[in-house]
Amino acid sequence: MGLVDLTFQNLDSNHDSFLELSELYDVYDKIDANDDGVVSEYEYTYRATEQHRFFSIIFQELDYDGDGYLDRGAEAGQYIMMDTNTDNEVSRREYDTYYTKVVEDAIQKYGYLLGPIGGIGNSGPATT
Numbered sequence: 001m002g003l004v005d006l007t008f009q010n011l012d013s014n015h016d017s018f019l020e021l022s023e024l025y026d027v028y029d030k031i032d033a034n035d036d037g038v039v040s041e042y043e044y045t046y047r048a049t050e051q052h053r054f055f056s057i058i059f060q061e062l063d064y065d066g067d068g069y070l071d072r073g074a075e076a077g078q079y080i081m082m083d084t085n086t087d088n089e090v091s092r093r094e095y096d097t098y099y100t101k102v103v104e105d106a107i108q109k110y111g112y113l114l115g116p117i118g119g120i121g122n123s124g125p126a127t128t
């Protein structure tokens, strides 16, 4: 399953229905297979088999400074982006909204790399 199972429930390790920054950090620490403190594109994508290329373009989207690694700065930036009402917690709805947007942006910018796609990005309901 790999990263495909990175659903909100898996991220929310204390099950309070909110994603805290520490929980996001924990997830990246797990993805950081060689423990060098940053997540490389390889680490981010290698567990995803069928959707490898898809995660690759998501990675490009998250790697805002384009250095090929997701560090704590990128992770914190991602968290701030998710927390749209700035209450320092990311709700399920904020998470869904954020990922819908990331997927849409990634497909817009890099979708040509995917070729024909069947329903990717439409797997969850888009909250309004």
Ligand SMILES: [Ca+2]
Pocket: 012, 013, 014, 015, 016, 017, 018, 019, 020, 023
């Ligand atoms: Ca939580």
Ligand SMILES: [Ca+2]
Pocket: 032, 033, 034, 035, 036, 037, 038, 039, 040, 043
């Ligand atoms: Ca690493």
Ligand SMILES: [Ca+2]
Pocket: 082, 083, 084, 085, 086, 087, 088, 089, 090, 091, 094
């Ligand atoms: Ca929030």
